[in-house]
Amino acid sequence: MAKKHILVVPGDGIGAEVTTVGKQVLEIIAQKFGHEFTYDEALIGHVAIEATGSPLPDETLTKMRAADAVLFGAVGHPKYDNDPSAKVRPEQGLLKMRKELGLYANLRPIKLFDELLDASSIKPEILRGADILFFRELTGDVYFGKRERLDEGNTAYDTMIYSKYEVERITRKAFEAARTRSKRLCSVDKANVLESSRLWREVVQAIAPEYPDVTVEHQFIDAAAMLLIKDPKRFDVVVTGNLFGDILTDEASQIAGSMGMLASASVGDNTGVYEPIHGSAHDITGKGVANPLASVLSVALMLDISFGLKAEAESVVKAVDNVLKAGYRTRDIANLTTPSDKVLGTEAMGNQLLSQLRA
Amino acid sequence: MAKKHILVVPGDGIGAEVTTVGKQVLEIIAQKFGHEFTYDEALIGHVAIEATGSPLPDETLTKMRAADAVLFGAVGHPKYDNDPSAKVRPEQGLLKMRKELGLYANLRPIKLFDELLDASSIKPEILRGADILFFRELTGDVYFGKRERLDEGNTAYDTMIYSKYEVERITRKAFEAARTRSKRLCSVDKANVLESSRLWREVVQAIAPEYPDVTVEHQFIDAAAMLLIKDPKRFDVVVTGNLFGDILTDEASQIAGSMGMLASASVGDNTGVYEPIHGSAHDITGKGVANPLASVLSVALMLDISFGLKAEAESVVKAVDNVLKAGYRTRDIANLTTPSDKVLGTEAMGNQLLSQLRA
Ligand SMILES: CC(C)[C@H](C(=O)O)[C@@H](O)C(=O)O
Ligand SMILES: CC(C)[C@H](C(=O)O)[C@@H](O)C(=O)O
Numbered sequence: 001m002a003k004k005h006i007l008v009v010p011g012d013g014i015g016a017e018v019t020t021v022g023k024q025v026l027e028i029i030a031q032k033f034g035h036e037f038t039y040d041e042a043l044i045g046h047v048a049i050e051a052t053g054s055p056l057p058d059e060t061l062t063k064m065r066a067a068d069a070v071l072f073g074a075v076g077h078p079k080y081d082n083d084p085s086a087k088v089r090p091e092q093g094l095l096k097m098r099k100e101l102g103l104y105a106n107l108r109p110i111k112l113f114d115e116l117l118d119a120s121s122i123k124p125e126i127l128r129g130a131d132i133l134f135f136r137e138l139t140g141d142v143y144f145g146k147r148e149r150l151d152e153g154n155t156a157y158d159t160m161i162y163s164k165y166e167v168e169r170i171t172r173k174a175f176e177a178a179r180t181r182s183k184r185l186c187s188v189d190k191a192n193v194l195e196s197s198r199l200w201r202e203v204v205q206a207i208a209p210e211y212p213d214v215t216v217e218h219q220f221i222d223a224a225a226m227l228l229i230k231d232p233k234r235f236d237v238v239v240t241g242n243l244f245g246d247i248l249t250d251e252a253s254q255i256a257g258s259m260g261m262l263a264s265a266s267v268g269d270n271t272g273v274y275e276p277i278h279g280s281a282h283d284i285t286g287k288g289v290a291n292p293l294a295s296v297l298s299v300a301l302m303l304d305i306s307f308g309l310k311a312e313a314e315s316v317v318k319a320v321d322n323v324l325k326a327g328y329r330t331r332d333i334a335n336l337t338t339p340s341d342k343v344l345g346t347e348a349m350g351n352q353l354l355s356q357l358r359a
Numbered sequence: 360m361a362k363k364h365i366l367v368v369p370g371d372g373i374g375a376e377v378t379t380v381g382k383q384v385l386e387i388i389a390q391k392f393g394h395e396f397t398y399d400e401a402l403i404g405h406v407a408i409e410a411t412g413s414p415l416p417d418e419t420l421t422k423m424r425a426a427d428a429v430l431f432g433a434v435g436h437p438k439y440d441n442d443p444s445a446k447v448r449p450e451q452g453l454l455k456m457r458k459e460l461g462l463y464a465n466l467r468p469i470k471l472f473d474e475l476l477d478a479s480s481i482k483p484e485i486l487r488g489a490d491i492l493f494f495r496e497l498t499g500d501v502y503f504g505k506r507e508r509l510d511e512g513n514t515a516y517d518t519m520i521y522s523k524y525e526v527e528r529i530t531r532k533a534f535e536a537a538r539t540r541s542k543r544l545c546s547v548d549k550a551n552v553l554e555s556s557r558l559w560r561e562v563v564q565a566i567a568p569e570y571p572d573v574t575v576e577h578q579f580i581d582a583a584a585m586l587l588i589k590d591p592k593r594f595d596v597v598v599t600g601n602l603f604g605d606i607l608t609d610e611a612s613q614i615a616g617s618m619g620m621l622a623s624a625s626v627g628d629n630t631g632v633y634e635p636i637h638g639s640a641h642d643i644t645g646k647g648v649a650n651p652l653a654s655v656l657s658v659a660l661m662l663d664i665s666f667g668l669k670a671e672a673e674s675v676v677k678a679v680d681n682v683l684k685a686g687y688r689t690r691d692i693a694n695l696t697t698p699s700d701k702v703l704g705t706e707a708m709g710n711q712l713l714s715q716l717r718a
């Protein structure tokens with residue numbers, strides 16, 4: 001029996017709707033497998049700014065450090081997007097959390113459920129069998145370098161910066177993962193232009209001999225963005241920096257049919273954080289149509305990676321698979337041939353999933 | 360009758376193979392329409408380093424300034440890609456050319472020829488009708504900011520930097536183009552994190568009221584990379600920075616079926632430079648299989664943009680269309696149903712094209 005304390009941090013937009021389902025999954029898993037999971041909740045992002053003035057209140061950070069894992073929703077609000085001059089922004093809470101918890105490795109598995117082969121804009125024959133695991137570095141790069149305005153506000157800069165130890169630790173994690181999979185690692189950079197990318201490439205090249213069983217290739221980010229769509233199966237484990245990882249993994253969501261299916265794990269020195277990659281999606285917030293499966297699959301990653309509960313994790317993935325096999329779809333993964341009574345909202349999809357899990 | 364002096368700069372890899380065909384197209388156009396085109400040739404990239412020690416010899420730059428337009432091939436060599444510590448690199452020649460000639464606007468039209476609807480990894484029903492014009496800023500951003508090593512080489516940084524006037528001039532070009540098309544402009548940035556992107560967004564927002572007939576939307580780069588594949592038709596004119604533009608336009612090549620079909624125009628204060636976006640492609644160099652059509656379409660852009668010869672430009676595009684309609688394909692755009700006698704190498708494809716043009 002495992003005893004675990006889980007902090008639920010719904011954040012903004014559809015975050016609350018989808019983490020509600022994620023938490024229900026945890027409750028059923030605890031019952032079914034005889035674990036004791038306790039829960040607490042905390043604020044981040046726009047809702048935290050509204051309540052406390054800060055996008056990451058100290059109380060939230062303290063609770064995060066005390067938890068065994070964090071179930072995270074999303075942050076962001078259109079109000080700030082359209083106001084480039086806002087000083088306090090929801091995303092600052094997210095970035096501070098990543099930095100403070102030392103979440104340097106963001107794992108984003110891209111795997112297509114067979115039933116969704118037709119939900120993508122990419123041809124099924126290109127997609128069938130695609131299975132990519134991204135390691136996105138999460139606490140460095142242009143996200144955390146110095147930025148400022150110069151010249152009375154008429155010039156602005158950000159600093160894209162990496163130190164060797166930062167590249168080393170994420171690269172080793174990626175090599176380790178490649179060993180347990182098809183033994184292919186692709187490192188993505190822009191070493192033909194950027195000095196930080198040349199450092200990145202040097203480090204990957206220096207570590208490679210320690211993993212002689214893994215085949216390494218290097219791709220420039222522009223070529224990688226193209227190849228990912230042209231031939232997703234050529235990739236297995238991919239390691240890249242924070243900014244390039246942000247772009248490539250969102251793009252790769254099309255391989256999985258929809259962003260609404262993609263889970264992620266952010267891990268490092270401390271508590272792991274598990275979240276959908278879809279973001280706050282204010283256009284559909286409150287409408288009850290958000291796909292909860294990315295949050296459910298984030299729970300599966302939590303059970304596996306933070307708690308080492310493999311069978312429990314597998315049962316969650318299996319339940320998702322069964323719900324899809326039974327033909328249920330949220331709007332984002334439905335297509336023209338989906339009967340309308342099988343197109344479900346967030347809650348109804350959650351209920352289907354929970355009954356599969358109970359079975 | 361137009362009198363024009365054209366500098367041919369084949370550069371590295373398949374550059375020479377494809378610009379040979381591009382130049383032949385110019386020769387036929389001159390004959391057919393009674394123009395007087397004169398030519399010269401110059402070195403850039405790896406071949407220039409080998410010959411002179413410099414990736415952009417002064418002589419090349421002088422010839423470029425004196426020309427009415429430059430027909431460009433590609434730069435790059437795997438030797439440097441695998442040696443992050445090389446001090447002199449082919450790409451430095453390309454970047455210096457862009458800066459010295461003030462080529463701040465890189466136009467990359469993404470248009471699918473009907474005949475290639477099946478050559479893409481994306482479903483035909485998603486692609487049909489897609490037609491995007493990218494304006495990539497080309498002389499700023501992290502390509503030209505300060506970069507260095509710190510901390511005995513253990514840390515490296517690059518500076519992502521924009522000034523208002525740089526954003527203004529490319530944004531205006533994009534708005535002007537949007538006016539002549541479907542009146543939709545999408546600006547891509549990462550303003551939820553980057554200060555340089557917030558400046559970018561501010562400038563676009565400030566200019567928008569001058570073009571009340573154009574609808575503007577802003578997308579974050581991660582979302583844009585996803586939407587481009589999910590629903591390419593939602594985009595018409597796209598304006599973005601140098602790095603994001605590099606990534607998005609390579610990715611967008613999948614919309615046009617192959618990178619081998621995409622032309623670009625780099626324009627600014629001085630001589631315009633016309634080049635395929637495909638790069639040096641050393642894996643196929645010297646094999647005679649490169650697709651020359653991107654170079655041919657670059658010639659069409661040159662005739663149109665630098666020389667104002669619209670009918671001539673159209674006849675080149677028409678010839679490409681006819682060759683495709685006749686069923687001819689290079690390897691990169693062939694598919695399983697292409698009969699093997701219609702799969703042509705660079706020269707044979709060039710000859711088909713030239714005879715279409717002569718007809
Ligand atoms: C919200 C935003 C700051 C964030 C990022 O860019 O990292 C998001 O896109 C993500 O990928 O988690
Ligand atoms: C070769 C390289 C430096 C160049 C760039 O990144 O600009 C190329 O990818 C391009 O798009 O023209």
